[in-house]
Amino acid sequence: MMLPDVLRFSTQVLLRNTWRSVALMVCVAIGVSAVILLTGLGEGARQYVRNEFNALGTNLLVIFPGKRETAGAGPPIYGTTPRDLTIEDAQHLQRISGVDYVAPIIAGNAAVSHGALSREVVTIGSTDTFIQTRDMVLSMGKNLPETSAERAEPVCVLGMTLYRELFGNENPIGRIITVEDYRYRVIGVLAQRGESLGLDLRDVLLVPVRSAEMLFDTPALFRILVQLNPTHAKTDEQQNQVVERIYASIKERHHGEEDITIVTQKSMLDSFNSILTTLTMVIGFLAGISLLVAGILIMNLSLISVQRRRAEIGLLKALGASIRTVQIMILSETLLLIFIASIIGLGLAHALLLxxxxxxxxxxxxxxxxxxxxxxxxxxxxxxxxxxxxARKAGSVPPAEVLRG
Amino acid sequence: MIQLDKINKYYKTGAETLRVLNDITLNIEQGDYISIMGPSGSGKSTLLNMLGLLDVFDTGSYRLEGVQTEVLDEEQRARIRGENIGFIFQSFQLIDRLTAAENVELPLILDEQSPKERKQKVAHVLAQVGLSDRATHRPGQMSGGQLQRVAIARAIVMQPQLILADEPTGNLDQKSGKEIVALLEELNRKGLTVVVVTHDLALGKRAKRRCVMVDGELSETPMGDDTAYESIVMGF
Structure with missing residues (x-):
């Protein structure tokens, strides 16, 4: 039997049993769309995380105070910190070959007010290099002063949301705001940015790191961001060399104690990538179970269909159809149905994703x-x-038996 | 054309073994027209299924066109059925969802003939059975006589040498039955070998050779003695 005839015959059978065909198609279409939709969501999440990491800036290292340790049970923890990371540590790193920018960070929540308006926001104490390491730009005014690591100047840069909330459409440059008990002069506003790994960069306040020391009453850095030189720290090997130099530098400054943890952007990305890929596979597999259920349903209904069409199958065999031809016909009915249902499922999934x-x-x-x-x-x-x-059942239909009467 | 030699067929029903064909020996020549009559359960249809390679026998030998059929596998038997044998059934065995032309076309489709060739052959045989105007009708839209004529058209579309008809007039009124008998005779006149299993005495009598089957045993009654034949058959 030629392929066009097989398809024509299968189409006739499917059309003849409209409700059965529709019910099966719905099952398969739901299964296929579930697989695509859920894996699409997983892929979307993976891509989102990747974009977020890219938003952190390329060739970025994050230095955490404390050494990562292996615990006896549970997840790895960061050990106690014998020495804090300090602004001086960060300044020292600036001299290392392969390092472009270093941004020390002290962070905390602070109440920011202007006139009668008040808002609690994440306040980041850093230097003028912060916006380079985070790949940010200013929408108005200027950046934190270059002397942010030396002097506690009472100046600040507002995130876009914070600016809108406190000033509406007024020009904030030169205006004074109050952060906790301190008065700061607004010198700039960040351009619109989305969230970055849970931190809404539209709703932050940037102050010089020395000012943050006073504001939060701590000399300890929350972390240090290090932007590597894209030319001198391009390869993994070159980046590893820079990391080693950073470890050595801090170790020397901390009297032989290697009490920091350096996480590269790539390693963070790889970890997230691995987790989210596994997650995507798992949810894809779970969605695939619905296809398995649809398959069992198809098998049962096909068996019923073969049982009901025994006379027809017997007739075809009497007219010269071989066992193989009969099996191909039954198989093609199912595959045609699944193919059509899958196309519907694909369309449905993409419509939902859109x-x-x-x-x-x-x-x-x-x-x-x-x-x-x-x-x-x-x-x-x-x-x-x-x-x-x-198909095997259909192939084994005895024509002599079913054609009686 | 056909040589049956001591064919036996047994059915097992629980502990009991039933012998449905008992040492059947029969030679059929090209162009023969044979009727097989007998009471229900005598093994007529089983014999017809053996002749059509739809069923297998347990012992004996069956040569069809010089081919020893018992050594053939299912694939080869299917090919011979498709190419050499035309079947006509009491209940027509037409597929409801297909039109008359599509039903007739089925053997040609299974034989993988080109659509153009198929169309020509279908039109030809439908004209031969007088149903050109019913080509696009479905079985539900036709009378019993017309349905059996479609079935005959389907049986002859592959131009087989052998036509096996199982009670071809069994579901028809007298007038339609006569038309079908006339059609079978016409096919036989054109050289086709026709084997008819029937309860219809009128049909049985018109065959060139008359066989009677009782309890799985086949016997041929001599031609020319209608009274003797009728007395045997009426005794069923």
Whole structure:
């Protein structure tokens, strides 16, 4: 039997049993769309995290106070800190070859007010290099002063949301705001930025790191951001050399104690990537179970269909159809149904992803080609697998028996 | 054309073994027209299924066109059925969702003939059975006589040498039955070998060779003695 005839015959059978076909198609379409939608969401989350890391700036190192230790049980913890990281430590790192910018950070929540308006925001004490390491730009005014690591100047830069909340559309440059008990002069406003790993950069206040020392009454740095030189620290090997130099520098300053942990942007990205890829696979697999259920349903209904069409199958065999031809016909009915349902499922999933994108425009919700191909392949494989038994049943129909009467 | 030699077929029903074909020996020549009559359960249809390679026998030998059929695998038997044998059934066995033309086309589709060739052949055989105007009708839209004519068209579309008809007039009124008998005779006149299993005495009598089957045993009654034949058959 030629392929166009097989397809024509299968189409006729599917159309003849409209409700059965529709019910099966709905099951398969839901299964396929669930696989694509959920893996698309997983991929979107992965892409989102990747973008967030890129937003942190390229070639970024984050230095945490304390040495990462292996605990007896539970997740790894950061050990106690014998010595704090200080602004001087950060300044020292600036001299290391391969380092472009160093941004020491002291952070905390502080109540910021202007006139009658008050707002509690994340306040970051850093230097003028902070906006380079975070790949940020100013929308008006100027950056923190270059002397931020030396002098506690009472100046600040506002995030866009904070600016809008406190000043509306007024020009804030030169105006005075109160942060806790201190008065700061506004010298700049950051350009609009999204969230970055949970921190809303639109709703922050930047002050010189020395001012933050006074504000939060601590000399200890929360962390140090190090931007590597894209030319001199391009390869993994070069980056590792810089990391080693940083460890050595801090160790020397901390009297032989290696009491910091350096996390590279790449290692963070790799960790998240690995976690989210696994998560995507797991949810994809879970969604795939619905396809398995659809497959079992297809098998049962196909068996019923074969049982009801025994006379027709017997007739075809009497007219010259071989066992193989009969089996191909039954198989093609299922595969055609699954193929159509999968296309509907693909369309449905992409429509839902597009709808979700309207509500969450910052999430890169897209199902890559390989996910679509995989969902289709899984659906067709499940269909083939669960059609084997009905096809074999059909092939074994004894024509003499079923054509009696 | 056909040589059956001591064919036996047994069915097991629980502990009991039933012998449905008992040492059947029969030679059929090309162009023969044979009727097989007998009471229900005598093994007529089973014999017809053996002849059509739809069923297998337990012992004996069956040569069809010089081919020893018992050594054939299912694939080879299917090919012979498709190419050399046309079947006509009492209940027509047409597929409801297909039109008359599509039903007739089925053997050609299974034989992988080109659509153009198929169309020509279907039109030809539908004209031969007088149903050109019913080509697009579905079985539900046709009378019993027309349905059986579609089935005959399907049986001859592959131009087989052998037509096996199982009670071809069993579900028809007298007038339609006569038309079908006339059609079978016409096919036989054109050289086709026809084997008919029937309860219809009128049909049985018109065959060139008359066989009677009782309890799995086949016997041929001599031609020319209608009274003797009728007395045997009426005794069923």
């Amino acid at each position: 709808t979700l994108k309207l509500f969450f425009p910052y999430l890169p919700l897209e199902a890559p080609f390989w996910i679509n191909a995989l969902a289709l392949l899984v659906a067709l494989s499940v269909g083939t697998l669960f059609s084997i038994l009905p």
